[in-house]
Each structure stands twice: as structure tokens, then as C-alpha cells.
Amino acid sequence: MVPKSTASRTARVGIDTGGTFTDFIVASEGGVRVHKVLSTPHDPAEAVLRGLEELGLEPARCEITYGSTVATNALIERKGARTAFVTVAGFEDLLEIGRQVRPHLYDLTPSCPPPLVPKELRYGVTGRILYDGTVLKPLSRKALAELRRKMQGQGIESVAVCFLFSFVNPAHELAVAEALGGLGVPVSCSHRILPEHREYERASTTTVNAYVAPVMGRHLERLSRSLGKAHFRIMQSNGGSISAARAAAEPVHTILSGPAGGVVAGLAVGRRAGFERVITFDMGGTSTDVALCDGEVTLAAEAAVGGVPVHIPMIDLHTVGAGGGSIARRDPGGALVVGPESTGADPGPICYGKGSEVTVTDANLALGRLDGRWFLGGTMPLDEAGVLRAMKSLASTLGVSRTRAAEGIIEVVNATMERAIRVISVERGHDPRRFTLVSFGGAGALHACELAERLAIPRVVVPNHAGIASALGMVMSDVKRTYVATVMKEAEALSARDLDRAYRRLESEGRREMAAEGLARDDLILERLIDCRYVGQSYELSVPYCRDYVAAFHGQHESTYGYARPEQPVEVVAVRVHVTGPVAPVVLPKGRAPRRPARPRLVERKAVVSGGRRVQASVFRREDLPVGARLRGPALVPEYSATTWVPPGWVAQVDRLYNLRLERGR
Amino acid sequence: MKIDPIALEVFKNLFSSVAEEMGVALGRTGYSPNIKERRDYSCAVFDADGQMAAQAAHIPVHLGSMPLAVMAARAEAPMGRGDMVIMNDPYRGGTHLPDITLVAPVYIGSRDRRPLFYVANRAHHADVGGMTPGSLPLATEIYQEGLRIPPLTLVCRGVVERDVVRLVLANVRTPEEREGDLAAQIASNRIGEQRLVELVAARGRRTVVAAMRALQDYAERMTRKAIRSIPNGTYRFEDYLDDDGLSDQPIKIAVAVTVRGDKVHIDFTGTDPQVRGSVNAVEPIVLSAVFYVVRCLVDLELPSNAGCMRPLTVVAPEGTVVNARFPAPVAGGNVETSQRIVDVLLGAFARAMPEAIPAASAGTMSNLTLGGYDSVRHRPFTYYETIAGGVGASAMGPGLNAVHTHMTNTMNTPIEALEYAYPFRVVRYALRRGSGGAGRHPGGDGVVREVEVLCDASLTILSDRRRRGPYGLRGGRPGMPGLNLLRKGRRVEVLPGKVNRQVKAGQIVSIYTPGGGGFGRRRKR
Secondary structure (H helix, E strand, O other), rough: OOHHHHHHOEEEEEEEOOOOOOEEEEEOOOEEEEEEEEEOOOHHHHHHHHHHOOOOOHHHHHEEEEEEEHHHHHHHHOOOOEEEEEEEEEOOOOOHHOOOOOOOOOOOOOOOOOOOHHHHHHEEEEEEEOOOOEEEEOOOOOHHHHHHHHOOOOOOEEEEEOOOOOOOOHHHHHHHHHHHHOHHHHHHEEHHHHHOOOHHHHHHHHHHHHHHHHHHHHHHHHHHHHHOEEEEEEEOOOOEEEHHHHHHHHHHHHHOOOHHHHHHHHHHHHHHHOOOOEEEEEHHHHHHHHEEEOOOEEOOEEEEOOEEEEOOEEEEEEEOOOOOOEEEEEEEOOEEEEEEOOOOOOOOOOOOOOOOOOEEEHHHHHHHOOOOOOHHOOOOOHHHHHHHHHHHHHHHHHHOOOHHHHHHHHHHHHHHHHHHHHHHHHHHHOOOHHHHEEEOOHHHHHHHHHHHHOOOOOOEEOOOHHHHHHHHHHOOOOEEEEEEEEEEEEEEHHOOOHHHHHHHHHHHHHHHHHHHHHOOOOHEEEEEEEEEEOOOOOOOOOEOOOOHHHHHHHHHHHHHOOOOOOOEEEEEEEEEEEEOOOOOOOOOOOOOOOOOOOOOOOOOEEEEEEOOOOEEEOOOOOHHHOOOOOOOOOOOEEOOOOOOEEEOEEEEEHHHHHHHHEEEOO | OOOHHHHHHHHHHHHHHHHHHHHHHHHOOOOOOHHHOOOOOEEEEEOOOEEEEEOOOOOOHOOOOOOHHHHHHHHHHOOOOOOOOEEHHHOOOOOOOOOOEEEEEEEEOOOOOOOEEEEEEEEOOOOOOOOOOOOOOOOOOOOHOOOOOOOEEEEOEEEEEEEHHHHHOOOOOOHHHHHHHHHHHHHHHHHHHHHHHHHHHHHHHHHHHHHHHHHHHOOOOOOOHHHHEEEEEEEEEEEEEEEOOOOOOOEEEEEEEEEEEEEEEEEEOOOOOOOOOOOOHHHHHHHHHHHHHHHHHHHOOOOOOOHOOOEEEEEEEOOEOOEOOOOOOOOHHHHHHHHHHHHHHHHHHHEEEEEEOOOOOOOOOOOOEEEEEEEEHHHHHEEEEEOEEEEEEEEEOOOOOEEEEOOOOOOOOOOHHHHOOOOOOEEEEEEEEEOOOOOOEOOOEEEEEEEEEOOOOEEEEOOOOOOOOEEEEEEOOOOOEEEEEEOOOOOOEEEOOEEEEEOOOOOOOEEOOOOOEEOOOOOOO
16 A cells, blocks of 8 residues: 555555545555544644544654645635746736637627736836747846846745746846845746746746745644654645655645646546546635546646636636535615625634634524534534524525525535536536536535436446545645656657667656655666647647657647648657656455345434425435445434535435445436 | 537537637647747538537637638539638638638548538638738738639548649749648548547437537527627717828728627628728728627537537628638738727627626737748748737726737747747837726736848738727727837837838837727816
């Protein structure tokens, strides 16, 4: 269960920081343990350290993979650093103009989120490099001194630097970085973050990095200090992990860190349960992430997070601001709105004892679908009376009954999540009826069946330890990193030896870095890829490198675009090495199917509201359910970190991996 | 066959994803920066009758008029299995000569006698010959505007007709680029064809055909519903183009929009007669503009297909600037007049729904073309770009800065792609601060784009709203008119809105685009 190269370490720990809870999973020789502590948004490290302590783990003997939402939240909530943007004079508005297109074609009143850098923090300096790397106008010391002077006293906390053609010649970016060294704030240079042409996309990606860098840097530094000798890695947006040091310098790669863990786990669980096509549904406290995996994790090279383009490969994910902590209120038009505002962990829903605004979690409690006796194993009492009081006052502003208000909240939030799933399925030509919904996150299983019903998804799988699936994904993620070198030469002018030399340089860099991460040379998987295009095209295709890679490129072009031009010269844009440090699979406990379906032990019957009526739901403890157990809805299945709601008409069955498999009964 | 609401939603997205995929293929394999970077192209899927079934959200001025190209192709060049038709003639289903359209039939069963669907794409080629590089000249007849291609068979049973390609390439300034772009257009239609064949194999022919029909009916129902919410009445509006580039005479476009129940009648009677210069529009442009405006008035999620147009009737009197007679020049009708047609339509609807309609946006595409011989790269070049402006403000809020509005939505050419491919240097690309019209909600700002030419070249600018700014509404001030300059050192010359001239190495062309109109009276502080 431990990577061969680090066999001396005893435990692999996956940690996922959510808006409300920080989840832990510990995989060791002894099996799998899970744990949950309340998140500490003012200092997410606090919850991480407390959880490790509560688990009694000695950091030095742990291999920790951590999914951090610090960068993501800073970007989405626009709470990142006060960031300055430095570029060539005359192009200061680059981030605002973007590609000059409007987001929706048929929207008469289009709007865009404001740029990350306000007008007054955009700086232009004279200094111009041309497309071939030659310097047209040098960047003078005077200009740099002037820039530094102008930037002082502006309260700048981070700087993004993007000069035209810096991916060919980074001299001016380096000079600016050096000149601004004295400011004592992180400086992100575009030639390091995304060494590719197209200034807007490069600038935007770099600015995101700068915007989140100070927050992420502080956070990781604190954790690294406290964790001492632990092997400590951060989950990246592409589903693989990297070292904490690199994540601190290039946090843009972790922008979808936490959710990526969930998708990796969701697909892995789905596969082991026998379903290759899954839609992962991760409903947390503040938001819900959905992703579609048609047999494998889908990566998108060009994504936008919080409305800002980020051009690095990441899991193709759709997020909506609806979760257990989403606040329900009456809008001025008299409608019931839920989210996107959330109470988060602090103060949290009313039922946690501190909050004052009604949330989705409170609605579930009011409907009888949650119960303080089971919640987190009964360690956290829930304030039911407080919820009923607040629900009553919300109901009276809406002019409906208390139960109707509570059910309305669930209906509205389900509609938002339905829309999210439509975006990644039907809108991309996938029929949800052919997929399995894998539901996790603390709140997911309370909503999954009703959601599946709305979308005609035939089956829901709620994995064992559903509440901590993202953390599970962390321990299942391989170490991944890609090394690229730009070539930009015609294939005819390149010898196999030239290419081989370039590849070997990348590979030795990869081996060195991976060794520093504690991975043995022999375990690494190195893949050589080559990016080619026809001379004159501007998008390239990546094909596995082989002796006759030109023929492979023609073939790939033919199959991707329906034609090839074998008579056209081919240009090699870049060589690329994917380095993967595989991690041994986590063995999940597996049971044996009994001859006769086992009869689950009923805990009690409980009144639950469903479809406007009060029904008697059977309650079963998840840990009591043997393999093969079958239960009919209405039923509730609480476990330590989540509760599954089986609506009337649905049937749940426990599979051999202790997953709950839910289908509409016949 | 009954199509349930889930199937309707699934097919809506399946059909438009066919069109989207065609677009991705075209953009990825195109050769000219205008196609690969600016994405100045559109793709759509049509049913057996040539009615539009789905489109990708590309360029509005292309989309509404493509059905006429499919009609013309069907009528003039019958298409067998594996054939593909090429065309650009504005008087036979086209819009202006640089927009070349490729139409392909999609046959499904081996015994089928006629196609079950059509796919088509339209791409703006940076040059199709004619008087000046870029093929948007200040012409007085269409013969001067470039090569006119009636519907011709370009691909016959899967084999490209080399003779047709040779004829086209012999008449354009940058044949290599054109050849690459045409190959990309062929590939795009092939992808569309392949996806539709797969779709029928997976879902069944009857279901796919029924879904296509059901979606058009659905779009029609939704459009009628939206129209019913507009008060009955006749609403008039008129506005002007600055001039035709050959005289100083403003050109009036007038419209009367009559709403009755769930129907709308649109009549352009009262519009000025066609002019000598190239701002004449052909009728397909009017249909594109009407389609765009109607589509904007209905829900954002509505599928865009032929059903949206069923509740509408349109009259564009022949011989006017909105329905020019052969052989009037039309290059600017597509890019400039189309925008003003939208302005008058929205102005008329604003009288019916004052809170729902924004003030006028930039109202011009500020077309910049440069061409000549690149002495560094030793090859001829033609460069084409349209430049964004400000959006009109509305009751909802201020207008956006620096985006393309209404009939276009092309991207800019990244500076790094531009300077790599052409003998230019971009000197400045910034917001034109303060150019949005004042008001309770101010209009969005336009932009400034300054390009230094590094070798002698032929410059053509086709722009409007250089004399009068985009109108404000409900007391909001108009946006600032655009401005074109040519400068070298301290010598600055103001250029007309529509101009063609030779420029010398070292000269800088500056385009200042209009801001959007303001909305509502600004409150005194």
C-alpha cells in the first residue's frame, strides 16, 4: 500500500480541505481509517494539523498528499492578493480587453467579471522584444527604477509580469523580476508559468498565479514548517500531484486541487464497481463539482476558473455555487433563492449552533433527513430547535408552511445541480441515461437519487466513505509532471540524435526532481511525446515519439481532422516528456457475497417529509449493512461522514466493496 | 414519433455540438490567422429541406444568411454522394465576396436518393482578389471586389476538382493560405457529415429526423411566446450610415416593426436607395440581422434554428441599400450596414420595451486591411482584422468595454501571432478611456489599436460611426464617434471612415473605435 520507494514510511494520508470540513483518509498495513475535522478558513493549516494529531500520526513517518482549496477559493471569491500587472507600455489593458469577444452571442446586455488587476495597478514600461527574440527597445535601468518607484506605497502584494515574446526571450521579464525583488512580494513571470505564444492567455494564467501566490505560499510554508520531515505533496488540477515547494511557486497548477481528487476517486470507485461511464457528483459545503468520465478522466487544456482563462491542463470540471451551506432567502421579487452565498464552516448552518441563516443542511434536518444522533458519529450535536425557529420565520416571509419552505429549498438547490450536470453531459453530446452517478461529499447522498431521477440517470453509487472521497483520490493519485522544451524547427532539419539529446535532457531533469520527491528511478514511467503541426498552422497535435513520428503525425491529423497533407512540410513545435511516479493501489476492503441476501438490521423508523407527505423511513446504519443487503425506500442510511437518502420507490443494495448501489425499483 | 422533453434537450445539444465540432476542426486546421486565430467563420447543420437545424455560436452575420446559400447550392448544383459545393456570390445566397461557403449533402442509407441533411460552413478569406488587398475595396461595382464564385462543384464523389481550385487560386493574392483554408473548410464539412452519420447509427433515423423537426417547432413556440409579451403596435426608427466612402451623403435606414399577437412584420420601406459605394447590403444580410435581433429577444437557451424565423415576415424593398440590385458593390454591406440594420431594429423595439433594450453599441466592425509584398519573409501578404468597440448601456447596467458587438464576435489576432506572420508591429492596444456615452449607466469604452507597417503596403479601412456616435437611450448621451489616424513622428493625418491608400514603411495606422451609448439621464450630484 506504500510506494515501493518509500516503504519505510508507514502510512499514506490523503487530506482534503473543503469549505466546511477537512477530511482525512489513512491507508496503512492495518487498513483504511477516516477522520473529519471542521475546517478553519482563517487558517486552513490549523485543521490539517489538528486532524493529524487527533489521528495520532507522526508526520515524519507519513506520506501526505494534500488537496488544497486555498488557491481556488482565493480566485473564485476574489480574495486573492492585491496584484499588479507589468507589461510593455501601450498594452496595460491586455487583461481587460482579452480576446475582445463577448461571452454569449445573443445577450444584449453582456457582462464579464472584473479583471483581477484594477486599472490603477497596470504598469507599462518601454522595452520591446520582437518575435525572433531580438531587442527592439532595451529596458533601461532608469525605466526600471521609475517602475519600482511608482509601485512603492501602492499596497501591492504580488506582481504578474508578462512581456510580448517572453517565451522566446525572457530578458525583460527577468530584469523586471530582479528590479522588483526589493519589494519583497512574489513576482510571477509569464515565461516560467506558461512558455507559449498568445499574450492574453499567457498573461491571464500568470496573473492568476500571482493573484493566489501569497495566500498559497503562506499556507504551505506554515504547513511544511509544522510537518517537519513528512513527505508532503499537493494535488494538481490534472489529477496528479507535485511537491509542496513547487506548488508554492506555481500555485496556478493547484487551482482545481481538491475537486481533482474527487474525480480521480469517483472514477476509480465507479470502475471497481463495474461502471466505466460515470458522472461524479461532489456536493460539499459551499459548492458542488460535477465531472463526466467516459472511461477516463477528461482533461481540458483551456479552462476558465471563476471567469478567468487558465491555460494549463486540468480536469474538465463544472462547479456551481450550491452546497450544504448555501443560504436560502426570499429575493425582492418574492422568489425563494438558494446560494450562491454560503455560510461556509464559520459560522456554518444554524444546526451547527453558531449560524443564523437557513441553509440547505438545515432544510435537510427540518425534513427529518439528518439527525444529530448520527451526525459525525454523534460527536457534534445539532440544534434542531434553532433550525425549526428560523425555518418558521423564513416560511412566514414566503407565505408557506414550514415543511413546504424546507422542501422548496431542496427543490431549488436540486434544480441548480441538475443544470450543472446538463452542462457536462447533454450539452457536450452525452446522454445521462448511459451513465452512473457517483455521489460523494458530505451532502451529496442526500440529494443524489432525486437528482438522478430528474436527469433519468438510471443508477447512483454512493462509495464506502462517501464523505471523504476527495481525500481518497489524493492517496490514489500518481505523482505527475510534464517537462517541455520548445523546438520550433522543421522536421527535415532535425536529426534523431538532436531529438534524442533534447529528450534525454528533459528525462534527467525529471528523474532528478522525482528523486527529490522520494521516488525511485526504476519506478518512474517516462513517456516521450512530440508536438507537431504543418508549417503555417498554429495549433499542434501531440503524438507519441517514435522513429517515424512524421508519419504518425499525418495519421493522427487524418483521424482527428479527417485529412492529412503528406506533401506539406511538418514543423516540430516542442518535445515533451510525461513523468509519472505511480503509487501502489490502495486496497479497499472487500466482502464476500452471501448465498442469500442478508437482512439488514433496522435501527428505527423515523418520520421524513417527502413529496409533501410525511412518510415513515427505515433507518439503517451504514456500518451494519452486510454485503448483498437490500433495502427499499423510503430509507435513511447514516454513516460517520454522510447520510444517504433513499426516496420512496428506490432500492439500495450493498455491493462487494461496500458501495451502496441505488436504482429505481420495479 | 413523439419526442419527450429530455430527448428534446439532448438532441438540441447533440445537433449544436455537431456544428461546434465542425467549427473546432476548421479553427484548428485553418492556415490564415483570420481563421485560426480570429475564428471568422461559422458552421451549421440543415435538414433535408435546407432549413437550418442547428448552428454553432459563431458569427451572427453569417448564421442568419447561410440557409440561402444552401438553397442556392441545392438549386444550382445538385449534390450527389460525396460532393461538395463552393460559392461566394452575394447575388446567389452569399453576403460579400470574402465569405466563401462550402455546402455538403449528407446521405445516410445506401439506397437513399436524396440527402437527409446538409452541412455548411462559411469562412472569411483574407483575400479573394479585386482592386485592393483584402478585397474590401472602395468599389463602384461588384466586379471590382474580387472573384465571384457561383455555386460550383468543388468536390465530386470525394475527389477535389483541381481545376476549380486552380481557377480560384489564380485570382487571389495569397494562394497558399487560401488553399490551406479551403482544405480546412472541406475537413470541417467532412467532420459534420461523419458525426451525423454516427448520430443516425446510434439513435435511429426516424428519431433523429423527428427530433430535428420537433426542435424547430419548439423554437417557433418559444419565439411566439416571447413576441406575445411585446405590446401590439407599430414601432418606427431610423438611423444613418456616415457615407458610402465616395460622397459625404449620410445614408438613411428606416424600419417599421409591427407586432400583432404572436407575429412580427418588419418593413424597411423608407430606406435610402442603393448607393455607388460598397455599403449596399443584399437581402440575406437583412435576414441575418433580423434573426440576430429576434434571437436576442428570446431566451438565451433557445436552440437557434429555422423555427425562430417562422413568426416573422420581412419586407426589404429592392433597389435600396438593404436589398441592392446587381451589380452594386456590397463588401461593406455585410460588415457595416448589417450593424446599422441591427441598430434600427433595436431602436424600434426599444419604443415597445424601453427597459429591455440597450442603447446603441459601437455599430461598426472597424475593418482594417493591409496588403502588399513582405520584403522580410519574401511573400505577398494580406491581413484583415476587425476591431472591438463599446457596448451600449441598458437599464441593467453600464455597457462592457472593448468587445465585439451584435453582428460579429471575432477574436483579435494575438499580437504575438500577428507579428510572427506579418511585417507589422503593434504599438498600442488599449482601452479608449472615456469614449462611452455618459448616462445613468455609461456606455462601454472603445479601444485604440495602433499598427506600424514595416514595409510599403496598401491600406483599406472600412468603418462607420466616425461622424455620429452610437445613440444613447432615455436621456443617455451618445458614445464618442470613432477616429482613424495615420501618423509618422509628429505628422498626424485624420483619415476618412472609409479609405484606401498606399502607406509607407514606418507609418502608424491608429484606429480609435466608438464607445457605446449611455442609458438614462445622469443624475446631478
